[in-house]
Amino acid sequence: MPVRTTGRPAAWILTGLLAVLLVVAAQFFDAPGLLERRATWWRPMVQLPAHLLLLLAWWQLGPGYRRPLLAASIWSLPLLFVLPLHSRDAYSYAAQGWLMAHGQNPYLVPSGDAGTSGLLVGVHWFETTSVYPSLSLEIFGLVARLFDFHPYWAAVGMRLPNVVAFVVLAWAVAKLAGHYGVSRRLAWWWGVANPILLVQWVGGVHNDALMIALVAVAAVLMVRRDWWSLALGGIALGLGMGIKQSAALAGLGLVAVAWESRLRDGRRGWWRLLGTAVVPGSTTIVTFLVVSLASGLGFGWTASTAGNPISATSNAPLSWVASFGRYHELAEVETVNATVTTVSLVLMVGAIVALYVWIGPKADDAGRPWLFLILSLLTFGALGPALQPWYLTWIIPFYAFAKLRDEWRLAWWLLLAGFTMLPPLQDLMPPYVAMGVVAVPLLGFVWWWRRRAAE
Helix, strand or coil: CCCCCCCCHHHHHHHHHHHHHHHHHHHHHCCCCCCCCCCCCHHHHHHHHHHHHHHHHHHHHCCCCCCHHHHHHHHHHHHCCCCCCCCCHHHHHHHHHHHHHCCCCCCCCCHHHCHHHHCCCCCCCCCCECCCCHHHHHHHHHHHHHCCCCCCHHHHCCHHHHHHHHHHHHHHHHHHHHHHCCCHHHHHHHHCCCHHHHHHHHHCCCCHHHHHHHHHHHHHHHCCCCHHHHHHHHHHHHHHHHHCHHHHHHHHHHHHHHHHHHHCCCCCCHHHHHHHHHHHHHHHHHHHHHHHHHCCCCCHHHCCCECCHHHCCCCCHHHHHHHHHHHCCCCCHHHHHHHHHHHHHHHHHHHHHHHHHHHCCECCECCCHHHHHHHHHHHHHHHCCCCCHHHHHHCHHHHHHCCCCHHHHHHHHHHHHHHHHHHHHHCCCCHHHHHHHHHHHHHHHHHHHHHHHHC
16 A cells, blocks of 8 residues: 655646546537437547546555545535446436435335436436335435426436535544554545445446445444444444445444454353343344334335346456346246245355455454454355445445555555446446456456566
């Protein structure tokens, strides 16, 4: 990880701003209004180098730069008004908000039936019902009403909760940095001002921002050493699950984080570890149940009509297997999807168990809590039924606390570069093709790096 800062921060902030403006301009000039179609050939040729230029500007600022949040704010401003980048999820949010505001149940009514807003929903999800928990749907409804269901402003307005999420995340990351003796500038530079977060959460309008902000709040509470804070941390995690069910994947990692703090006080033993898991686990479940039931919507996201992540080809290898099975009609579509989803679940459970044995918390050992949390979240991407470029945002805010060994850092930087390049490419080509294109320069760099190291 870099430990220096450039002597010309203003120049690199302006360079990053130029990169963002190029991304925004290409998005507007290539857009067929608000309608869905693939990018024309030239858009990735502009946006891909612009994304890399933004990453370079961020890297050149470095963790020693005094005002990383200022840089993030400047770079984010143009992204607040651009058409949703590299995804049409914001239009789905607006459509489901329209349904909520008009007294219709998004778990029963397909998103495509949401008046004018429904016409803009992505083709994969047009005929499906909502997959989001009720707290997300309530937020969608509030924002859609606020912008009077305008086709553009209602979708762009979905960035407002994400702006709040950035503020909350900045606070939480600073608190965690103080707890672990990590530079606050480093934590903000890495975990808040990171270009992938800005592009995906502000530009892409993904509600993962609120989910991860609440996971970070849960971590802040759970590193405290009293039982009430554990319970409150569980409530924060339950609210995160109310935004997106994937927050549950952070549960075991947060227990590990909490256990490390308790071991510092000499609190050891399996029973204490069990209590450290049960208290926040209980409040997490209760909070999620209360939020879901109080809305009157319940758990309709489990309906068979809800959008199934495995039904669309993504960056997840198992989604390619499912696509192959559907295309070649190896079985009924439902059978293929169910089989691959089951295999995915088994693989994920096995991987989590293996991670726990390797670096998870034990009676008298904290293990490596932040690495455990990060790898638990990555497991869903690698072995889950779906993987999208914005899933990397789940772990970026916590990287500074993992304190990885030097040999891991090259892999991490390559991962960052790869996930920076994928979104503009996938606007034009299928994910598996884009991954192949990205792999060529990354593997070339690894070859060069090893050759240089051997000399």
